[in-house]
Amino acid sequence: MKIPELCLVALVGVSGSGKSTFARKHFLPTQVLSSDAFRALVADDENDQSASADAFAALHFVAGKRLAAGRLTVVDATNVQPHARQALVALAREHDVLPVAIVLDVPEDECWARTQARPDRDFGRQVISRQQRDLRRSLKHLGREGFRQVHVLHGVNEINTAEIGYEKLF
Ligand code: ATP
Ligand code: MG
Secondary structure, rough: OOOOOEEEEEEEEOOOOOOOHHHHHHHHHHHHHEEEHHHHHOOOOOHHHHHHHHHHHHHHHHHHHHHOOOOOOEOOOOOOOHHHHHHHHHHHHHHOOOOEEEEEEOOOOHHHHHHHHOOOOOOOOOOOOOOHHHHHHHHHOOOOOOOOOEEEEEHHHHHHHHHEEEEEOO
C-alpha cells in the first residue's frame, strides 16, 4: 500500500489483531502513539480503562503537535468505535493532513487465542466479541467518515506480507 508521506494513520482492529506488532514493524517508535502507552503515562497502568478519557486527551494533544510540525503520526488504538475515529478525522482536518485508516481484520478466534496467551491482558472473550461487532459495523462506513484512504488487510497472511510505501501529495 502507498500512503501519503504526511498523514494521520488510524490503525483499526480488535484487541489481539496485531496493531502494536504491525506498528513496530512498519513505523518508527516515535511515530506511534498508543492508547496503552498514554494510559500508562497518566495512570501508571496501561490496562486502566478508567483512565481512557485522560489518556486519549493526552494522545490527541501530542498527535496535534506532531501534525502541526508536519510529522507522520500513527494512532495505535482499537478505533473500532465511530466516535474514536471521528476525533482522529477531525484532528487531521484541523492540521490539513490526510486521515488514513489501516484495518487489521483478523478472525475473532485467532485474536482470542492470542489474548489468552498474553500476560498483559486479562479480559474475557466478550470484550473481543463486542469489538469485533463494532468493527464489522464500521467497515462500510470508513470512507464516508472522512478517511481519504482505507486499507483493509484481511487475515494474517495479508497482514504479514503488507508493505508500506510513501507518496508525495501536495
Ligand atoms: P491490543 O489492542 O490489546 O493492544 P494489538 O492489536 O496491539 O492488541 P498485538 O499486541 O500487536 O495486538 O499482538 C497481540 C498478540 O498477537 C501478541 O502476542 C503478538 O505477538 C501476536 N501477534 C501479533 N501480530 C501477529 C502476527 N502477524 N502473527 C502472529 N502473531 C501475531
Ligand atoms: Mg496494542
